[in-house]
Amino acid sequence: MKAVKLVVLFFVLGSLKIVAQSAAPQSVIIPNGAFNAKLQSAQKQLDPDVQDGNGSLGFLYDTTLCGLNYTQYSLKLSQRVTPVGVVQPAPFPITAIPVNAQIEKAYLWCVAVGNGGPITATITNPASNTSNFLMTNTGQDIDLCWGFPGTYSYRADVTSCISGNGNYIISGLPVGTSISGSDVEGATLMIIYKDVSATYTGSIHIDDGCLVMLSGTAQHSMIGFNACATSAFSSTFMIVADLQNLGATLSMNNGPSFGVLEDWYNYISDSTTIIQAQSTCNFSVSSGNDCFCLSVAGLYTQTNCNNCVTTNNENSLVPNSIHIFPNPNAGEFELNITTVRSQTINLIVVDQLGQRVFEQEAYVQAGKQILNVNLEKLNPGNYFVQIRAAEGIVTKLISIH
Numbered sequence: 001m002k003a004v005k006l007v008v009l010f011f012v013l014g015s016l017k018i019v020a021q022s023a024a025p026q027s028v029i030i031p032n033g034a035f036n037a038k039l040q041s042a043q044k045q046l047d048p049d050v051q052d053g054n055g056s057l058g059f060l061y062d063t064t065l066c067g068l069n070y071t072q073y074s075l076k077l078s079q080r081v082t083p084v085g086v087v088q089p090a091p092f093p094i095t096a097i098p099v100n101a102q103i104e105k106a107y108l109w110c111v112a113v114g115n116g117g118p119i120t121a122t123i124t125n126p127a128s129n130t131s132n133f134l135m136t137n138t139g140q141d142i143d144l145c146w147g148f149p150g151t152y153s154y155r156a157d158v159t160s161c162i163s164g165n166g167n168y169i170i171s172g173l174p175v176g177t178s179i180s181g182s183d184v185e186g187a188t189l190m191i192i193y194k195d196v197s198a199t200y201t202g203s204i205h206i207d208d209g210c211l212v213m214l215s216g217t218a219q220h221s222m223i224g225f226n227a228c229a230t231s232a233f234s235s236t237f238m239i240v241a242d243l244q245n246l247g248a249t250l251s252m253n254n255g256p257s258f259g260v261l262e263d264w265y266n267y268i269s270d271s272t273t274i275i276q277a278q279s280t281c282n283f284s285v286s287s288g289n290d291c292f293c294l295s296v297a298g299l300y301t302q303t304n305c306n307n308c309v310t311t312n313n314e315n316s317l318v319p320n321s322i323h324i325f326p327n328p329n330a331g332e333f334e335l336n337i338t339t340v341r342s343q344t345i346n347l348i349v350v351d352q353l354g355q356r357v358f359e360q361e362a363y364v365q366a367g368k369q370i371l372n373v374n375l376e377k378l379n380p381g382n383y384f385v386q387i388r389a390a391e392g393i394v395t396k397l398i399s400i401h
Contacts, residue, residue, distance in 0.1 A: 053139035053153075053209015057220045057297055059384070060155075061105065061206040062395035064228075066308035067195035068104065068202030070300065071096040073168075074188040074239070074267035077110075079175040081264050085186065089124075089171040092189045097165050101193040106159045108133065108189050109208065110173055111241035111265065111295050113148040114182025116140055121156055121173060121187075126166025133158055138295075139210030144242045145291035148179050151241075153210040153295040162191055185241045186265025188296070200232065201306040201392070204298065205281075211294040217286040218294045223354055224384045224395060227278040228305035237269040239296035240285055248287040253299075257286075274301050279354045306392060322387055328399035331376030337387065338368045346388040349375065357383070375400060 073092045076085035097103075108121055119135045133156035140152045161168075173184040192204060205225045211218050236252035243262035251257045253272040260268055274281070283297045321338040335347070342365045349358035357378060362371065375383075378400055385396045 053207075053211065055141045055209075056139070056211055057207040057209035057294065058139075059224050059397050060208050061107075061192075061204065062225055062384075063104065063192075063392065064201060064203040064305075064394075065104070065194055065392035066201055066306055067198035068192065068204060068392070069195055069198070070190055070192045070204060072188055072190040072267060074186060074265065076186045076263055076265045077173060077175055078183050078185045078264055080177040080183050081185075085175070085264070088173060088175070089122075089169045090187075092168040092170055092187075094165050094168060094189070094191060097191060097193055098195045098197065100197070101195050103159060103162045103191065103193050105157070105192045106162045106190065107206075108135070108156045108158045108170070108187060109239060109296055110135070110154050110184045110187040111210075111239070111293055112152050112154065112174065112182045112184040113144050113146050113150075113242075114152065114174070115149050115180070116152045117174075117182060119154050119173060119182075119184075121158075122171045123158060123161050124169040125161045125163040126168065127163040129161065129163070131158070131161040132172070133161075138208050141210045141212035141293065142214070144212060144293060145214060146179070148183075151210060151212050151293050152182070153208065153293070155208060158189070188239055188267050199308045200302040201228075201304060201308055203227075203301045203303070203393070205395075206296065206298045208296045212291065213285070213287070213294075214291045215288055217284055218292070220283045220294060220297050222281040222283065222297055222299060223279065223352065224350065224397075225279060225281075225299070226350075226354070227274045227276055227301065227303075229303040230276045231274040231301040231303055234272050234274045234299070234301040235269050236272050236281065236283070237267065237296075237298045237300070238283055238285070238294060240266050240268060241293040241295060242290070243287070243292050244290055246287055246290040248285060248290060248292065250286075251282075251284045252297075253281050253283075274299070322394050322396065324385065324396050324398060328401050331378060331400050332372070332374050333398065335371040335373055335385070335387070336368070337364060337371060339364060339366055339389075341366045343389055346386075347371065347373070348386040348388065349378075350384045350386065352382055 078085045121133045124130045135154040135156040138153045138155045144151050174182045245262045249257040252270050281299050323336040344363050347360050382399050387394045
């Protein structure tokens with residue numbers, strides 16, 4: 001048993017205990033997107049780190065690391081619109097991943113009108129390896145004025161197939177004109193990576209789901225982050241489906257409204273400034289004459305908060321090295337953490353209003369360890385668990401019932 005020292009700085013409504021561990025715990029892996037009421041009674045769930053958004057968006061991803069950045073490519077795929085989209089198999093060229101970058105996470109998103117049936121995406125990467133991914137239905141809402149049963153957003157974690165820059169050939173996303181089937185309007189491949197040659201601190205926060213508006217204004221307020229400093233560079237982004245050049249206006253982070261070249265499936269990005277201690281970011285899409293779907297909202301910032309140096313070594317703390325189970329839980333859970341070196345970490349729990357309800361500091365030895373967390377005195381609900389180390393911040397979502 002490794003020696004472990006626990007230093008408690010601050011305590012509200014909970015407790016934490018650390019146990020060193022030599023082997024990973026056994027668990028049942030629940031697919032992304034499984035964070036909903038149907039799984040409240042499931043046992044030993046591992047990181048259900050999404051919240052389904054039916055008529056809304058929910059938290060998906062929040063990470064801060066030295067050199068964290070991302071790239072994406074989006075395509076219109078629908079075959080029922082004019083002009084039609086790209087025919088599958090469709091190329092998604094990726095060109096901006098730096099040499100020796102470390103891949104942190106990759107997602108494939110799409111939005112479909114139709115019956116909400118299962119979608120399996122097939123991806124052939126630049127190394128000519130082919131993988132199939134059963135996509136998660138991240139949310140649903142009413143039809144986009146086309147007479148289909150409804151509108152559905154989908155996502156797949158495709159990290160395992162990312163091999164660097166090059167063409168990713170994607171197929172298997174249903175398209176067509178029949179209202180008895182489904183028509184995917186478009187898709188986005190996003191790859192999040194760590195640039196080991198960069199000295200900035202990168203942060204990215206992503207929410208996803210399905211929010212349909214039949215003319216009017218769709219609004220989403222992003223929470224669950226706290227800016228460590230005013231950004232040296234920052235941008236916001238949205239994925240909006242079914243815009244048809246009818247004069248929609250968009251705004252992100254309370255910036256001025258602007259229009260875009262609307263083409264049925266749009267990935268939209270805009271530069272902005274995030275100020276120190278900012279903890280909300282607002283997104284809106286308005287149209288008086290169109291039906292549309294907001295499916296993804298994101299925020300990316302660069303600061304100098306961490307002492308980042310050029311390195312080719314792995315992070316001592318990365319999102320995939322942290323797991324919470326069971327989740328949902330009754331207030332007690334295990335936080336499994338793997339680090340490559342001994343260090344001090346901070347565990348912070350934040351409620352949906354952005355208020356800290358629990359905070360502790362702990363010294364952990366290198367290797368695999370379990371932190372037993374007791375939050376039984378908190379009210380039932382959803383909370384953000386932030387694990388902060390010298391290299392960055394990883395955020396997970398938990399549900400207490």
